[in-house]
Amino acid sequence: DQQVKQNSPSLSVQEGRISILNCDYTNSMFDYFLWYKKYPAEGPTFLISISSIKDKNEDGRFTVFLNKSAKHLSLHIVPSQPGDSAVYFCASKGAGGSQGNLIFGKGTKLSVKP
Amino acid sequence: ETGVTQSPTHLIKTRGQQVTLRCSSQSGHNTVSWYQQALGQGPQFIFQYYREEENGRGNFPPRFSGLQFPNYSSELNVNALELDDSALYLCASSSGTRGVELFFGEGSRLTVL
Numbered sequence: 001d002q003q004v005k006q007n008s009p010s011l012s013v014q015e016g017r018i019s020i021l022n023c024d025y026t027n028s029m030f031d032y033f034l035w036y037k038k039y040p041a042e043g044p045t046f047l048i049s050i051s052s053i054k055d056k057n058e059d060g061r062f063t064v065f066l067n068k069s070a071k072h073l074s075l076h077i078v079p080s081q082p083g084d085s086a087v088y089f090c091a092s093k094g095a096g097g098s099q100g101n102l103i104f105g106k107g108t109k110l111s112v113k114p
Numbered sequence: 115e116t117g118v119t120q121s122p123t124h125l126i127k128t129r130g131q132q133v134t135l136r137c138s139s140q141s142g143h144n145t146v147s148w149y150q151q152a153l154g155q156g157p158q159f160i161f162q163y164y165r166e167e168e169n170g171r172g173n174f175p176p177r178f179s180g181l182q183f184p185n186y187s188s189e190l191n192v193n194a195l196e197l198d199d200s201a202l203y204l205c206a207s208s209s210g211t212r213g214v215e216l217f218f219g220e221g222s223r224l225t226v227l
Contacts (some may be wrong), residue, residue: 004156032214043118043204043218044157089156093214098170100147100208100216104156 003027004092006105013112019077021108023090026071030092034102035064035075038087047088048075080112118219120205126225127195135190135222137205146188147216148180149204157204163188192224200226 005024013019021035031052036044050057050064050073057064063076077084087109091102119138127133139146145164149157159172163182177193186207192199202223206216 006156034215036218041220043206043220046215046217049215091156098162099164099214100145100162100206101159101170101172102157102214102216104158106154106156 001026002105003030004090004103004105006088006090006108008108009106010109010111013080013110015082015112015114016079019075019080019084019110019112021075021077021088021090021110023073023075023105024071025073025092027092027094028068028071029094030103032093033064033066033073034091034093035062036089036091036104037084038089038107044089077110080110082112082114085110085112118205118207118217120203120219120222122222123220124223124225126227128227129195129197131195131226132191132193133195133224135192135203135205135224137188137190137207137219139186139188139205139207140217143207143209143217144186145208146182146186147206147208148188148190149206149218150174151202151204151221152198153201160190195226197226200224 034049035047038044066073087107089107090105147162148160151157162170166182181189202221204221206218
């Protein structure tokens with residue numbers, strides 16, 4: 001059973017508009033959440049993270065929101081740029097788990113059209 | 115600063131063979147994790163090495179094994195290859211402190227025929 005779910009396999013957005021990528025998780029023991037971006041033929045690149053003690057973290061055009069009661073997080077990209085076109089993975093880490101043990105969703109492919 | 119490097123980038127094996135994949139961690143990082151990414155799936159945790167010992171393992175059988183060397187580089191070995199082992203194998207390194215962010219290499223694409 002998937003513990004981290006990204007229910008939208010793809011998302012298409014116009015350049016300059018907002019992109020919202022969603023992620024749901026099932027385990028309330030998860031205490032840290034991350035977003036990774038992956039271009040074809042490259043490894044995933046860390047984008048932004050959030051601790052479970054916060055509900056928002058912002059870094060430039062990227063903002064992650066965490067709703068613990070709903071076990072839901074989202075990544076907002078404003079404004080979206082064509083270079084943002086990639087697969088975005090949501091990942092989580094459980095408290096007490098080994099540092100390298102991240103649980104990933106299946107990813108959402110974002111296409112930003114000029 | 116040197117990033118995570120993996121070799122080989124692509125390889126083809128036949129069922130039943132054995133394979134070794136290699137990873138050099140990012141400079142200053144002493145922890146290495148290995149992930150398997152099947153087509154259309156997210157990366158799945160195989161195991162982690164810290165101070166040359168395995169200190170965390172995902173739901174993978176014992177034919178998946180690894181090593182970490184004193185220079186923090188690492189190997190992933192898979193014995194008795196099965197068709198379902200065809201995947202992208204990703205190595206990630208981290209500093210071993212409280213930081214959780216992993217830094218990934220480009221991966222090794224394994225095809226089992």
